[in-house]
Amino acid sequence: MIQIKDLHKSYHMGSNSLHVLKGINFNVKEGEMVSIMGSSGSGKSTLLNIIGILDEADSGSYVLDGVPIKNLNEKVAANYRNKFLGFIFQSFNLINYKSALDNVAMPLYYQGIKRKERIEKAEYYLEKVGLTPWLNHLPSELSGGQKQRVAIARALASNPKVLLADEPTGALDSKTSQEVMELIQGINDEGKTILMVTHEHDIAQMTKRIVHLKDGVIIDDSPVQQVRASVYV
Amino acid sequence: MFDIERWQEIFETLRKNKLQTFLTGLSVASGIFILVILLGFSSGIQNGVKSQFERDATNKISIWAGRTTKGYKGLNPGRRIQLKNQDFNKLSNDYADFLEYESANYMIWRALVNYGKESNNYRVWGSLPDYQFIENSDIGEGRFINESDLNNSSKVAVIGNKIKQDLFKGEDPIGKHVSIYGINFKVIGVYYDPGGEDEESQIYIPLTTAQKSFNGADRINNMSYTVKMPQNFDKGVELSQNITLAIEDQLKQMHTVAPNDIGAIRVNNNLEEAQKIFSLVDVIKLIFWFVGIGTIIAGVVGVGNIMLIIVKERTKEIGIRKALGAVPLSIVGMILQEAIFVTMFSGMFGLILGLGLLEVIGPLVKNDFIKYPQVDFNTALTTVFILVIAGAFAGFFPAYRAAKIKPIVALRDE
Numbered sequence: 001m002i003q004i005k006d007l008h009k010s011y012h013m014g015s016n017s018l019h020v021l022k023g024i025n026f027n028v029k030e031g032e033m034v035s036i037m038g039s040s041g042s043g044k045s046t047l048l049n050i051i052g053i054l055d056e057a058d059s060g061s062y063v064l065d066g067v068p069i070k071n072l073n074e075k076v077a078a079n080y081r082n083k084f085l086g087f088i089f090q091s092f093n094l095i096n097y098k099s100a101l102d103n104v105a106m107p108l109y110y111q112g113i114k115r116k117e118r119i120e121k122a123e124y125y126l127e128k129v130g131l132t133p134w135l136n137h138l139p140s141e142l143s144g145g146q147k148q149r150v151a152i153a154r155a156l157a158s159n160p161k162v163l164l165a166d167e168p169t170g171a172l173d174s175k176t177s178q179e180v181m182e183l184i185q186g187i188n189d190e191g192k193t194i195l196m197v198t199h200e201h202d203i204a205q206m207t208k209r210i211v212h213l214k215d216g217v218i219i220d221d222s223p224v225q226q227v228r229a230s231v232y233v
Numbered sequence: 234m235f236d237i238e239r240w241q242e243i244f245e246t247l248r249k250n251k252l253q254t255f256l257t258g259l260s261v262a263s264g265i266f267i268l269v270i271l272l273g274f275s276s277g278i279q280n281g282v283k284s285q286f287e288r289d290a291t292n293k294i295s296i297w298a299g300r301t302t303k304g305y306k307g308l309n310p311g312r313r314i315q316l317k318n319q320d321f322n323k324l325s326n327d328y329a330d331f332l333e334y335e336s337a338n339y340m341i342w343r344a345l346v347n348y349g350k351e352s353n354n355y356r357v358w359g360s361l362p363d364y365q366f367i368e369n370s371d372i373g374e375g376r377f378i379n380e381s382d383l384n385n386s387s388k389v390a391v392i393g394n395k396i397k398q399d400l401f402k403g404e405d406p407i408g409k410h411v412s413i414y415g416i417n418f419k420v421i422g423v424y425y426d427p428g429g430e431d432e433e434s435q436i437y438i439p440l441t442t443a444q445k446s447f448n449g450a451d452r453i454n455n456m457s458y459t460v461k462m463p464q465n466f467d468k469g470v471e472l473s474q475n476i477t478l479a480i481e482d483q484l485k486q487m488h489t490v491a492p493n494d495i496g497a498i499r500v501n502n503n504l505e506e507a508q509k510i511f512s513l514v515d516v517i518k519l520i521f522w523f524v525g526i527g528t529i530i531a532g533v534v535g536v537g538n539i540m541l542i543i544v545k546e547r548t549k550e551i552g553i554r555k556a557l558g559a560v561p562l563s564i565v566g567m568i569l570q571e572a573i574f575v576t577m578f579s580g581m582f583g584l585i586l587g588l589g590l591l592e593v594i595g596p597l598v599k600n601d602f603i604k605y606p607q608v609d610f611n612t613a614l615t616t617v618f619i620l621v622i623a624g625a626f627a628g629f630f631p632a633y634r635a636a637k638i639k640p641i642v643a644l645r646d647e
Binding site for chain 2: 049052054055074075078079081082083087089093094095097102106107109110111115154158
């Protein structure tokens, strides 16, 4: 599903340059659930952003579902993001003046789907994450866990090939984190490819493979015996 | 296409920025309001000036004689020049191809006119039948003097509407007799003149009758002509100027007046005056447009400013939208639609307020030079078009900025 070869990325600040990713080689198969771990500044979020076509690598190659991702203009990049990828952010990134339902329906709006169908699909995914009673509530009326569930429903709404989660439990308490991880594991069980950045070892243990990054280099990439989130509850 | 979500977003954004939106809307509304009022008054000035020229035909040339101011060919200055029938006949003959209406006039200044017990002083003109058209007079009742009256030196009179009101007090004047310095004239017509009361306080009688009855012999006080107008106004002005100069030269030669004597023969060309005044009105109109557009630009800069603030405040949201698949064009469309809506809504408010005010105060304006200040449909349509362009312009730079923001940069914005 994802093939990355010799990926490099540097950030330039004035005359200083920070080499964040130093030749990353990395593949993810369809249906895998992979966590990327590393300390702050290791390059894990940068790698996720490049995979999410939110940022661009300086060199190397990245192929997503057979499509080489390179030198895309913003329109094409936006279409790929909409079609292939679903995002779950640490800070939820919901639009605060839209209801849970409208937030979830938003990716479908950019697919040009009619409102009636958008609403039906959004209701379906909110039901899937257990938020049917909260459809018409604004994000400000929801708890942290509920917000992240809305974000997960939004990520699933466009039926993407890959879910990208950047510290999805970073802003949640431990109990809620387990609930969210249980939900994510369930999504993976249905065959969705999931790539998750986390710095929490317990959370990473709930995926099937852990990739360790240090100073922009993969120092370890090994499968783990997945721990089911429900065990923690 | 109507997109309810887009409109919900616009109203939500405006609600979040109430004060800025109100102040910006106010500046656009006042800009359009000022523009409409200025345009209304420029049209009022145009109407006023036009009505001033409607007193007489615009293409009128009138010729008066006075005293010489310079000595010439042994003759002393201060000599009085008297126009006569033969001068009129000569000019009418020489310029027949270029002239439309013509009249020689003998005038009795402030003649005492009586009807029954009513009396007053009025100006009496001995004229030719064409004078009706030269003076732009409309016959309301009866008829104007004709060739037969002229040939028979009939004692008939056409009175102005004001005289009818003054002397006849609601009575039908047609067929009645008025006395001018004790000589009875039968009233054959009543005329109306767009020039107003002053122009309607005169009496027309046949030239031949006036000369015979009031000791005029073959003397005339002035001559009036209208020029045959070609299709092109500027060519008409040129033709009129040429005829004016030629007539002036010819009369000076006929009466042995120095070519540079400006007092003895005076030829007034209405068309030339009209062109000058209309050019001035055009300049005034241009200045009004300039001032109005200037105020709109100030409003548009305000809208642009608030849109920049809104884009800045919504940077993260723009990032989220881009992450979810929003293409740059949809972001541009969102910002532009918002800017055009704010500009259009407040602009329309200013437009309606301006039109309403003109509608209310228009009829109350009583000034010879400002009449019926109003804005026509085309001008209103033009201002609406300007509003759309202005709104799009105001939104363009903020929208461009929003479209250019990289998604990852936008998402990091706090």
